[in-house]
Amino acid sequence: MTHRTQPTLLRVGAGMLLTVAAFFFVMASAATSHDIRPGIGVSEIRWLSDYLPALEGTPGDTEIYVLRGEKPGGAFLLLGGTHANEIAGVMAATLFVERGTVTQGTVYVIPHANNSAASYNSGVYNAGTPDWIELTTRAGEVRQFRYGDRRTNPSDQEADPEVFIHEQSGLEFDGGEARNLNRNYPGKADGTLTQQMCYALFELAEREKINVLIDMHESSITGRLANTLVSHPRAVDIAAFSILDLEIEGLALKQEVSSGEFFGLSHKEFGDRTHVLPFLIESANPGQEKSISNPDVVNDPRSPLSDRVYLQLRTIQAILTNHALLEGSSTAIAFEFPFGLGELLGADLGAFLR
C-alpha cells in the first residue's frame, strides 16, 4: 500500500510543481498586465506586436489604446511608462484611456511603453519606493498600479554589455543603458528586447502617420530637468508658445531642445528621422529624489501625483492647441475630459479614475 501510494503522491506533487513552474514561466515571458479600464473614448485596442510580430508574447508587448475623434485631423502618439518608475506619465495615460474622449484626429495612447520595466522595481533612485501605488476611486474601490523601474527587466534581456554603444550613432553609454527605452531609438527589428520595442514604436509612428509624439517622463524634484518641456528643434516654436500659454495659468515650465550630440532619445530620433514633431515632458517625482527616505510618491505635498498628472495633461493640451494654430487645422488633434483639468490640482487622483 505504502509502496503503491508513494509514487502516486510523487507524481501528483511533480505535476503540481510543473503546473506552478509553467504558470511562472508563462507569467515571466508574457507581457505584464495592468488594471486599465478603457472608457467610452476608446475605439480599439491594439498591441505593440501589431507593428513588430516578433514582440508577440514577450514581456515587451504592450497595449495601445486608439481613440478616434468624429472630426478628421492629425495623429498623436502619447507615451507613458517609457521609464516605468516615472508614474505621472503612466497615470496621465491611464486617465486619458479611462476618461478622455478625442474630438478631432486620432490618438494612440500607450500607458506602459516599456512594459518589461513595469514588471519590477530595483529601487534604482530610491530603495524606499513602493512596488505598487494604491488609489481609491470615487466609489471607494482601491485600485493598484505598478511602480516599475527605469529600465527593461534584466531577466527579460541578455546580460548588459560593459559599454552600451548606440548602434546608429556610435555614442557610448553605461552598459545598463542597453535596457533604457529612451536610449535605444530608432531600435532594431532583430535586436534586443529594448531595441525591438523602440523599432515597433518607430513602425507605429510611420504606419499611422503620427504628427505629434509626447513622451511623458519625471525627474527628481530638485533636479535640473524638473518641470521641463523638451522638444526637437523643429518643434521649438510650438513648445515656446505652449510654455507662455501655461505661464499665464501659473504653470512654470523650463524649455529645452534636443541636443545635437545626444542620440537614442525619443525627441531626438523621431525628430531627426521622421516627420513627427516630438516632445518630452518632465514632471517632478519625490520618488526619484535620493535624499527622501521612504518617499510618498502619491501624496508628498511638494509634488503630489494629481498635480503632476495635471501638469502632464495640461501641457499636452497646450502643445496640441499650438500645434493646430501653427501647423494648420487639417492635422489638428483635440481631446476633452468630462471634468476640468484644473480640478486635478490638489485632488485625490483616484476620484477621477473609473
Next chain:
Amino acid sequence: MNRRIAVWTAFILLLGSLSLVTTAQESEDAASPLLFEQPVLVTSIGQSAGAAQARVVAIRAGIEATYSQRATLEELEGIKTLIIVLGASSKGLGAAGVDIDGEIAWANELLAKVNELGILVIAMHIEGGARRGPSSDLINSTFAPLAATIIVKGSQPDVEWTADESADGNADGLFTTIATENDIPILYIDTTLGAVDVLIELFGMTPAEG
C-alpha cells in the same frame, strides 16, 4: 488798426512760443525711455530655448521680428534692433555643435558687427535660475553690458519676489549690478509674458485691444 494788428501778432507769437515749448517737452519725453526701431532680429547667446520664447513675446507685442537661433552676420542686414537672449544650455550648445568658448567667440564677432552697423541691442534674460551658473554667467556678464537696455525676469532691489524661486534670474542682483555699473536702463519682469508690455513700451507700439 495798428493796435489790433499788434494784439493779434502778440497772440500768434504767444501761441507759437507755447507750441514750441510743448514740442520740446514731447521731445524730452520721447527721449526717455529710448525708443527702439523695427525690424528686429532675435537670437540666442548660449543657445537656450529662451530665444524662441522671446520671439513669441515679440510677436505678441506686435513687433516685426525675425528669429535666428544663432544669427549670422548676413542676417544683420537691414536690422535696427537686435534682441539677444542670454543663457547657456548644454543641450542647445550641443545641438549647435559648439562649446562655451566657441559661443562667446561667435557672439563677440556678432556684437562687433552690430556695433559697426549702429544696431541697438536689447539683452533679455527670461529663463530664471535655470540660466544662471558658471557658463550662463560668463555669457550674462560678457554681453549684458553691451546692451542699450536690459530686460530681466527676476527680483528687483528691495522688492519681494513672490513668484517661484527658480524663476528668479536676478536673485543675487547680478543684472542690477551690471546695469548700475554700465549705466544701462534695466526693466524687471515677473513672468516671461511680462516682456510683452515692456517691448510695447520700448518700441512705442499700440497695445492690442481686447
